[in-house]
Amino acid sequence: MRFICMKRILVEYRAPFLTCQHHLLSRPRHILPGFKLSLGFTITYLSLLVLFPLSMLVWKATSGGWEHMLATLTQARVIASLKLSFGTAFAAALVNAVFGLLTAWALERYSFPGRRLLDAMVDLPFALPTAVAGIALVTLYAPNGWIGAWLAQHDIKAAYAPLGITIALTFVGFPFVVRTLQPVIADLSMDVEEAAACLGANRWQTLTRVVFPALLPSTLAGMTLAFGRAVGEYGSVVFISGNLPFKTEIAPLLITMRLEEYDYSGAATIGVVMLAASFTILVLSNLLAQWSRKRTGR
């Protein structure tokens, strides 16, 4: 009894702070210890292991001057590899947007046998080492593999071709779309859909005009993340891609080739382009998340 009263007092006491003045939430911060210690450790660890090494990359790339950078980036082989990496990653993100949306919808809205198993399986690309995924995919899609043989009958070349790269990148990017969408679908309020139904919309109209616009920002955010993960992917791609210069050589692979030739500034220059892409993706996905909150009112 006393406990309940205490709790009520606590809630009533803190409620105005919670609603009116948001910054007052931080009021009790002096009670909790460890701010300086945890922040200091976080920043030191982050700087030493991530920020300083990454700044090294930029320094190395620019040390040869802009002309040298431009000369590296305009090499036909570099352009071809960047085009391939960004192109296949984009194609994979598109495929993932479609199937990710359907899967997230099925997982959140329907109950069917094996739903929890399917839900757990979504994270497989996170947990499965990329090299293992790589050799499994190439075994499946090689001309003598289970799927590859069937595709070969229809004159489709999957392994050692851009299609194979796209398949591998679809594999690694899939969980990002599903996991971005799931909480948003779960939080969608039913009343809007009910209102649409009451006002005479059929289910298809409700889905396309009410539900989908609310899910669009998160779908795009998930796509952005899937794209970001896929652009830099290495392990699962190198086995299935065939690695032919100008044809199936992805940018991360070209970086490793340049490193093996001790062309450090060349490797760093390609690396900086990919790093810039990573930063853009990070910013873009944050903006999309904001847009999503605005649209769904959360």
Added chain:
Amino acid sequence: MAAIIDIHPPRTVRPRKATAESFFSRWLIISTAVGFMGLMFVLPLVVIFQEAFRKGWEGFIEAFDDRATMHAIWLTLKVAAITVPLNTLFGLAAAWCVSRFQFRGKRFLTSLIELPLWVSPVIAGMVYVLLFGAQGLFGPTLKEHGIKIIFALPGIVLSTIFVTFTFVARILAPQMEAQGQAEEEAAMTLGANGFQMFWRVTLPKIKWGLLYGIILCNARSMGEFGAVSVVSGHIRNKTNTVPLHIEVLYNEYQFVPAFAVASMLALLALVTLILKTLTTTRRGAA
């Protein structure tokens, strides 16, 4: 930022009739999802185990009766044993300061913590080559003192830390934020010191999330390929980790051993997923 690794406790929303799809479209959507995941996820897993047992149990066991394989496993265990505790410590510190305090630049810091997830693993390896490699910034100094970082254990550990940096923090921070800090405040007001509060209050609150974070970090550090491949130099019996060893075996057309070793990592991944499902239910209940 949507939580990608963190899934919400399963909920069964039963839409009312007016807001439900027809039986046919329901069936179509479910079978598309199941079909896509079966093709993309289940089939590769099946192939790994099928290839690993192509020559039966004996072939499978024989694959591990190899000095290079055992060395690779040993090296991978060592790398994980150094990486996981360090990143766990970092994850705890980062989650604590991000979820319990308001300060300027917090969002920027959160973004930076997430950055390694979006950086190509090849770049994660390359930056350390640029720092410590023969032509790197510290290369000459290191050579003078006879310290080897690239093409040796320290380089492998550093690049693995880079790629598995985010996981513990990313799982813990949203959970800790959602759980709130009332219990910790109560502990402090009642006279606990910082260590007692952490050990008796915070740790029990976050244990399932922490466990999953550690498991995922472990799975990723044991399976990292791109970053390690750049810094390791692929020296057999010296700097070959398990994923690199799989590549070597595969390129030598030793398919059964390659898939046998790969199946161990696949098993680790499956265990990770199972533990994730279990801890999610617990985390949801907590």
